[in-house]
Amino acid sequence: MNHFELFGLTPRFELDASALAETYRLLQAKFHPDRFAAAPQGERLVAVSRAAQINEAYAILKAPVRRAEYLLSLNGHDLRGETRTLQDRAFLMQQxxxxxxLDExxxxxxxxxAIDALRREIKDEHQQQMQHVQSQLDQQSWELAADTxxxxxxxxxxLEEIERLEDSLLEL
Incomplete structure (x- = not known):
């Protein structure tokens, strides 16, 4: 059973975040290991395993980039741990x-x-790329979506590096 099936969702990029969260709460309540504390060991182990599966699925589905990556993996394009580099010269120059x-x-x-301006610029690009990947996944353009x-x-x-830099500068 894939993560979408676990949550009763159609495998697609766009989803209702509040419905996802509500289903997560219901599944956690149903399969939380504490509910099986007095059950036989086999049932306790199944509950722990199921709770871990629910947690992992929720973490992936609630994060748009991770959800896109997961959708790609369901369609034969597993990006986890790959060593392939991006060939988009314009984006490489942007990087x-x-x-x-960031150094400056x-x-x-x-x-x-300076931090705010850089963060804003990168967040704008993030938003544009999110729109691209949604369209590419909807059109099942797997290779384009993988690059995005x-x-x-x-x-x-x-964005994480900017946050770390900002935190380190605040500590001074």
């Missing part, structure tokens, strides 16, 4: 520019403004 901007933030006259997910994963890592 280098963002890295340079430390010495900016207004560090907060690769871009999104890089973008999310950049």
């Amino acid at each position: 280098m520019e963002w890295r340079e901007q 933030v430390r010495t900016a006259s207004d560090v907060d403004a 997910v690769r871009k999104l994963k890089f973008i999310e890592k950049m």
Whole structure:
């Protein structure tokens, strides 16, 4: 049973986040290991396994990039642990520019403004790429969607690096 089936959903990128959360709560209540504390060991082990499966499925389905990656894997395009590099030269150049901007933030006259500007730029790109991947997945353009997910994963890592940099600058 795949994660979508577990939650009674059609395997597609767009989903109702509140319905997903509500189904998660219902499944957790039904299969929480505490409910099986007095049950035989076999039933307890099944409950623990089922609860872990529910938690993993929910974590993947609630995160749009992870959900897109999971949809791709269901359709024969498993990106986890791959070593293939992105071939989009324009995006590779953009990556280098963002890295340079991130390095320059430390010495900016207004560090907060520099961080905010970079974050805004990258979030705008994230939003555009999310629209692309939704359309590509809806059209079952698996290879294009896989490349877009690769871009999104890089973008999310950049946003994490910005947060780490901001946190480190606040500690000074």
